[in-house]
Amino acid sequence: MTLSTQLINLMAALLLLIAFAMLAQRRILSLIHLFAWQGAVLTANSVIVAYSTGQTHLYYSALLTLALKVIVMPLILHRLIIRLNIKWDVETLINIPTTMLVGIALVVISFNVALPISQLAGTITRSTLGIAVAIVLLSFLMMITRRKAVPQVIGFLAMENGLFFAATSTTYGMPMVVELGIALDVLVGMLILGIFFFQVRQAFDSLDLKHMERLKEE
Amino acid sequence: MAEFVESFLSQLAQTVLVVLLAPLMLGWVNQCRAWLQNRSGPGLLQPYRVLHKLFHKDALLAHNASVIFRAAPYIQFGCMVLAASIVPVLGTNLAFSPAADVIALVGVFALARVFSSLAAMDVGTAFGSLGARREMLVASLSEPALLMVFFTPLLIVQSSSLSSIVDALAHRDFAIYPSLAFAAVAFIMVLLAENARIPVDNPATHLELTMIHEALILEYSARHLALIEWATAVKLTVYCAIGIALFAPWGMVEGTNWLMFPAAAGALVIKLALAGTGLAVLETVSAKMRIFRAPEFLGMAFLFAVLGMLIRQLLGA
Numbered sequence: 001m002t003l004s005t006q007l008i009n010l011m012a013a014l015l016l017l018i019a020f021a022m023l024a025q026r027r028i029l030s031l032i033h034l035f036a037w038q039g040a041v042l043t044a045n046s047v048i049v050a051y052s053t054g055q056t057h058l059y060y061s062a063l064l065t066l067a068l069k070v071i072v073m074p075l076i077l078h079r080l081i082i083r084l085n086i087k088w089d090v091e092t093l094i095n096i097p098t099t100m101l102v103g104i105a106l107v108v109i110s111f112n113v114a115l116p117i118s119q120l121a122g123t124i125t126r127s128t129l130g131i132a133v134a135i136v137l138l139s140f141l142m143m144i145t146r147r148k149a150v151p152q153v154i155g156f157l158a159m160e161n162g163l164f165f166a167a168t169s170t171t172y173g174m175p176m177v178v179e180l181g182i183a184l185d186v187l188v189g190m191l192i193l194g195i196f197f198f199q200v201r202q203a204f205d206s207l208d209l210k211h212m213e214r215l216k217e218e
Numbered sequence: 219m220a221e222f223v224e225s226f227l228s229q230l231a232q233t234v235l236v237v238l239l240a241p242l243m244l245g246w247v248n249q250c251r252a253w254l255q256n257r258s259g260p261g262l263l264q265p266y267r268v269l270h271k272l273f274h275k276d277a278l279l280a281h282n283a284s285v286i287f288r289a290a291p292y293i294q295f296g297c298m299v300l301a302a303s304i305v306p307v308l309g310t311n312l313a314f315s316p317a318a319d320v321i322a323l324v325g326v327f328a329l330a331r332v333f334s335s336l337a338a339m340d341v342g343t344a345f346g347s348l349g350a351r352r353e354m355l356v357a358s359l360s361e362p363a364l365l366m367v368f369f370t371p372l373l374i375v376q377s378s379s380l381s382s383i384v385d386a387l388a389h390r391d392f393a394i395y396p397s398l399a400f401a402a403v404a405f406i407m408v409l410l411a412e413n414a415r416i417p418v419d420n421p422a423t424h425l426e427l428t429m430i431h432e433a434l435i436l437e438y439s440a441r442h443l444a445l446i447e448w449a450t451a452v453k454l455t456v457y458c459a460i461g462i463a464l465f466a467p468w469g470m471v472e473g474t475n476w477l478m479f480p481a482a483a484g485a486l487v488i489k490l491a492l493a494g495t496g497l498a499v500l501e502t503v504s505a506k507m508r509i510f511r512a513p514e515f516l517g518m519a520f521l522f523a524v525l526g527m528l529i530r531q532l533l534g535a
Contacts, residue, residue, distance in 0.1 A: 006394040009533055012396075013397070014396070017400070097513065103521075104525070127533050
């Protein structure tokens with residue numbers, strides 16, 4: 001194995017670790033920090049892949065990731081939770097070990113699902129596809145297990161990170177137009193969801209989404 | 219025949235070295251903790267003084283103490299000496315190493331623990347039973363995590379003998395193993411739990427609400443207590459030695475090259491000192507957890523170990 005492959009594997013392992021850490025994290029502030037770290041590792045991964053394969057457009061997408069996912073979005077989220085006054089909120093998660101075991105099962109499943117595809121791919125990053133799928137599924141699991149609005153949104157954003165990583169590992173990234181489109185989509189979605197938070201809180205007096213399960217008004 | 223004598227001598231030297239060095243290691247950790255907490259420590263040799271004092275006292279036994287209570291300290295000490303002779307610290311040419319692999323090593327630790335718990339319950343005091351239950355709670359969760367930690371290097375080297383793992387890992391080309399990093403994190407968490415350190419247990423407390431290890435040995439005195447304390451020190455040293463052997467095995471002697479042994483001993487002392495400092499830092503920056511958070515902590519350790527193994531198996535890294 002060449003050094004760049006080893007480094008890419010290391011980045012993939014770090015991303016998986018961060019995904020699990022997000023799953024277990026109770027504090028919203030730390031969750032945002034973890035999300036920023038995930039973006040940073042993703043950026044490093046893109047740069048390594050770009051350098052080792054000579055794909056210059058990956059540098060731009062790395063720059064985009066750095067700007068949006070490491071700086072802008074965590075800043076927006078940070079300001080949001082200060083404005084919403086939930087900076088020190090701690091979510092009561094029940095049974096983290098069980099969630100973790102489900103997460104391990106998801107990792108095994110996604111490795112198995114990704115195996116045939118990665119055998120077909122010719123990229124040097126092909127073995128990390130399984131981890132990319134695992135990150136998507138783990139973020140999904142996080143969205144399922146969380147009850148508050150902000151962690152669910154962070155789960156959604158982490159899922160997008162996983163998709164981006166999957167694109168990098170199978171085809172050295174998507175075309176620039178698609179990438180820009182997704183990045184702006186996520187950014188706009190983030191802004192709209194930010195406004196949503198305020199609306200939700202105004203209507204229900206809390207950000208707990210269990211209030212939204214009832215569809216009828218009394 | 220000469221070969222056997224050589225490996226036997228190297229075995230003897232290593233075991234004696236670890237057993238004699240263990241109280242010093244404990245003293246070093248305590249000293250580092252004292253420095254970090256702005257105290258002047260008790261001195262590096264304090265554990266030796268304590269052992270000396272305890273060995274010269276008369277032992278007191280409860281009236282209803284059975285054979286188990288009296289035999290347990292010797293069994294614990296014996297187990298730890300055996301563990302110390304399985305783990306390579308200076309060289310990998312050990313006479314005992316074919317006899318027991320890493321899985322047997324976990325079993326040896328378990329044997330010592332079973333007897334310490336039995337002895338704690340033997341006299342029938344409330345604290346003893348309480349400590350035994352807590353110890354078993356922690357053990358039942360840390361043991362699978364420890365086994366999982368061992369499986370990652372085992373899969374990399376394709377051997378379960380510690381000596382061949384060290385041989386293979388110390389003399390390979392440089393390669394980044396993310397799986398080993400995961401295993402190392404998990405191992406540190408298990409080390410903290412198994413050796414009754416903060417955040418799982420506080421070795422310096424006698425507060426009945428929180429103590430685990432101290433509750434087990436409340437009834438012991440004199441030479442029995444000394445043996446248990448010594449066994450605890452050896453256990454800590456052996457755990458650090460396992461960590462060094464698995465994750466930083468450089469500088470260990472291959473085969474029996476007697477000239478290399480002083481260098482290996484120097485490397486070992488430096489590595490153990492670093493490990494002790496790291497342990498002291500970890501213990502200073504973290505607070506003790508509630509006991510019911512311990513399952514979560516050890517669940518995380520298990521998770522890390524399994525992740526390491528999965529990454530090794532599926533990513534080949």
